[in-house]
Amino acid sequence: MYTQAMDTGPKEERQPLRSADDAALEQRFEDRIEGGDFIEAKDWMPEHYRRTLVRQISQHAHSEIVGMLPEGNWVTRAPTLKRKAILLAKVQDEAGHGLYLYAAAETLGTSRDQMVDALHSGRAKYSSIFNYPTLSWADIGVIGWLVDGAAIMNQVPLTRCSYAPYARAMVRICREESFHQRQGYDALLTMMEQGTEGQRAMVQDAVDRWWWPSLMMFGPPDEESPNTAQSMRWGIKRISNDDLRQKFVDAAVAQAQVLGVTLPDPLLRWNAERGHHDFGAIDWAEFWRVVGGHGPCNKERLAARVKAWDDGTWVREAALAHARKQATKERAA
Ligand SMILES: [Fe+2]
Ligand SMILES: [Fe+2]
Secondary structure, three states: OOOHHHOOOOOOOOOOOOOHHHHHHHHHHHHHHHOOOOEOOOOOOOHHHHHHHHHHHHHHHHHHHHOHHHHHOOHHHOOOHHHHHHHHHHHHHHHHHHHHHHHHHHOOOOOHHHHHHHHHOOOOOOOHHHHOOOOOHHHHHHHHHHHHHHHHHHHHHHHHOOEHHHHHHHHHHHHHHHHHHHHHHHHHHHHHHHOOHHHHHHHHHHHHHHHHHHHHOOOOOHHHOOOHHHHHHOOOOOOOHHHHHHHHHHHHHHHHHHHOOOOOOOOOEEEOOOOEEEOOOOOHHHHHHHHHHHOOOHHHHHHHHHHHHHHOHHHHHHHHHHHHHHHHHHHHO
């Protein structure tokens, strides 16, 4: 999931002076991007473009992996066998998304160990949404509807990202994300249409808690998003944070009506002049607090990842030993 908010790194430092050769290469690169060409791993690219992509793709990968935790928490408590099977499949999909994306980032010359180390030491970010707790079963439905829904909005334009390995990974990921959204919406619809009064209240409570953090997933407002302009020029980002957020709000209003839930924003209303819904102010102080490591579950999420990595050491070692043994056998044959 969830890349738009991931481009929240520092403003890039000034580039060193370039040689005439570099300038010519860079011009050719810019012309290719301008002409709608896709860049492959072996192609020449400016260092700044490479670093931007490494940051974005690796933080996207971390988000997929950390994103398994809030939902994985409910696998043992899913209300029916069908819901459990669906949730297991979804969580497993997210692991796959993380792996495609780590592999895409590796094509840019960074290693899996470097990326994992950046996550575990707190240098790399992941989407702030996964630092909120999942308090009830309705949260799992709402995550599918709103969080995976926001992920789709963010990610569909990335299937046209100028860096081809990233774009290709996103094509596969987006197909699965649309299933994720539908299963969440379906779980909520079942509770709203066939559930008890208590279950309907549970759904409304989950919507109340997840609505604003979902809007934050699109990242800071355009005027405070330092890397947006460059990323758009390079064709990494195709649609701005605010435009995607607006698209998401417009789509969610109709879906909320069908569900029979209220979105927790008294200022949310249709603006005929703009042809869009107006909505209330987002609490950006909360967003930056959570991105900065002080959300409700940041410590717990990171601790769970570090523990999983440490507990898995023997598996990685065994797999490497097995691969070495196989290679020796093949050489001997
Ligand atoms: Fe995903
Ligand atoms: Fe997903």
